[in-house]
Amino acid sequence: MTINESDAKQTPASKSKIWRILPENLTLVAIALCLAFLIRTFIAEPRYIPSDSMLPTLFTGDRLVVEKVSYKFHPPKTGDIIVFQPPTELQHRGYLKDQAFIKRVIGKPGEVISVAKGKVYLNGQPLEEDYIAEPPNQPFPPVTVPKDEFFVMGDNRNDSNDSRYWGFLPRKNIIGRATFRFWPFDRIGLI
Template sequence: MAQYFSILLVLITLGTGLVWLLDKLLWAPKRRAALARAEQAAGGELDQDSREKMLAHPSWVESCRGAFPVIAAVLVLRSFLFEPFQIPSGSMMPTLLVGDFILVEKFAYGIKDPVFAKTMIPTGKPKRGDIIVFKYPEDPKVDYIKRVVGLPGDKIIYRNKHLYIQPACAEGVKECPGLSEVTSVDKGKGEFYLGNFPLDRRTETLGDVKHDILLNYAFPDRVGEYFEQPGTRPDEWIVPQGEYFAMGDNRDNSRDSRFWGFVPEQNLVGKAVFIWMSFDMDRSPDSWLPSWVPTGVRFGRLGPIH
């Protein structure tokens, strides 16, 4: 849907821009020439009302002239700088909640054309711990949001709720890093639930990023549903070059790279950087209002995303 909107925005910008250009270079000079001929035929300058009528733009041209700079500014802002997204599910809890509205930095991983999403100017690569928005590999029309866990060349193991990473060995390095468990600190449970089960909240450190995750120790890992990479065990993966391994912070309620594989670099949309609005969606089933109507605003959640 977002891709279709981008294409529509480009077409509208081109259409209104073309009208603006034709009016500036062709139609406006013709109106001025017609005015000059009318004044010459009248033997002098016409009155102000007549001059304004002859020089006036047609209403549809005036609409396009007024809309063009606004639409062009929106196109530049949305395509190359920032794009708003809404969090639709709880897969990134507790970092992001249903009802959060976020800004995604589009230029974080390259400036791309708004139609074909091909990188025109490289600007950077995802880092471990980044929260990324990307085109879902199994259905590129759908936008997904997850956290980068594995970089190209990394070995990832997720076993019994424990995450292990062996970073890729840099070329020319004699001693490569070994496999190590990602550290996490217990913060208690009972704040969040999955059904009737209270979730354990832990603070995890991924690279330079500290963030909270949720775990349900009463819920076994769904190893039988994991994406199987040839040459590795069912709960192990080696990230190919040009791809990334991404997981949700709500580990037992997230369909992520464990289940469908890796995120190709060309699927990257941008980096989630800011919560600009957050609505509480906790409406009871017996309410006469639709479930999508907010019950309040969570002002305390506004700010940078970590």
């Protein structure tokens, strides 16, 4: 008897066993899919970096975990790296609503932001920014961040489409905070 012949001669008991375990396996698959959906929707999701705007902190092609829970309990802090949906002004310029951006929070509601002499100023004090690619080369007049909005900038100050060009970021557009880089493996770790 060959292997194929023995497979073809399954007993009714073995066929019955297959039918008994099939619902259990389908239930496990359904639970796994539901958990994956719930985690991605409410807790965390993977994202990739599509541009050089966050150099040298993040490189094009880096893969990140964006957590979505902490901002339900407190607002973003200065220095947080956030992922967000483009505000209305960017959508008018052709960006899709579901096209995510990533930038660093520089100013919170009520704070005054300006750029002068290669420095970013927060409430009149220069920020210590050891994470930027190079000092910003264009001045930006002082602006006060409105209620429920944020001022964001890329770490690659001179190659970043950020609040200096399209305005303030509404809090409702924030998806979450970038917390962990999982790709590439040689740069894996917390952000």
